[in-house]
Amino acid sequence: MKIYKAYAKVNIFLKITGKRESYHEIISRFMRVGTLYDELSFAPKTKDTFEIIGDFSCTIEQNTIYKAYKALLDATSSESLEKLMQTYAIKVEKNIPAFAGLGGGSSDAATYLKMCNEVLHLGLSNNELAKIGANVGADVAFFVYGYDSANVSGVGEIVQEFKEDILEFEIYTPKVEISTPIVYKSYRENFYSPLDGFETYELKNKSSLEILESMSIDEANDLFKPAMQEYKELKEHYRAGWYFSGSGSSFFRVKEKSLI
Ligand SMILES: C[C@@](CO)(OP(=O)(O)O)[C@H](O)COP(=O)(O)OP(=O)(O)OC[C@H]1O[C@@H](n2ccc(N)nc2=O)[C@H](O)[C@@H]1O
């Protein structure tokens, strides 16, 4: 069976620009990590219910793949989709660590939507798939479009491709289970200081390499300080010259060879 790759991402920078109800509006450069991906495929079923074969700590109902299935069914009422999932399980070779700020759950959801769109010939555009996936996770839209690098704004639904050289990363994910809502809440209560329009414009136009060479870890990511405040053990894992992805817990830096 065909294998579909669900890539990880890092946030080169992530700045808050305002609030939207219980969410935060952001401007962030997302870069796909070409060397780190989950592998998804359709596989023979071993039981009658919706089945995901893979190493997950969450229940089926909490799994982003199941949520994406529900969202796609809601949007299309497709009988062939129901039939497909009565016939096949989804097999996931999970390589992207969870609770890592690498977008693994969102990437799996986006890849699942694209797989179903392809095999069932649903004819949905990327814009339509991104809308369907928006309630599953804020990062789903980025993964639906499949860009190597993009400026992502709104609460994650606005994705604009950014053409630049792709970087290779070293990633270090400490075993600290970070909750995204807790980090955003701490930001809102203790660090809220939204970026203005001019600064946003400047950041959107700089290459990722320029950004990483000119900003410190806390300048580049507004969620770093709140994450450190809420999860004190992170301090033991921080090393100079590394950056922080999303709400954590992963640190990353550019591999020497992509700088040549
Ligand atoms: C921080 C980022 C940056 O890429 O990613 P991760 O670090 O999780 O990978 C995203 O903004 C996270 O995306 P995701 O993890 O999908 O968030 P969701 O499940 O949709 O939201 C979980 C909760 O986080 C808060 N949230 C999320 C996104 C956002 N722009 N503002 C928020 O305040 C909300 O309280 C929301 O209920």
Ligand SMILES: Nc1ncnc2c1ncn2[C@@H]1O[C@H](COP(=O)(O)OP(=O)(O)O)[C@@H](O)[C@H]1O
């Ligand atoms: N397909 C999935 N892959 C990974 N985690 C998932 C998935 N579906 C649901 N989860 C749950 O989502 C949370 C972590 O999400 P994940 O996307 O891996 O982290 P992050 O948002 O930090 O990148 C955990 O509670 C995990 O159990």
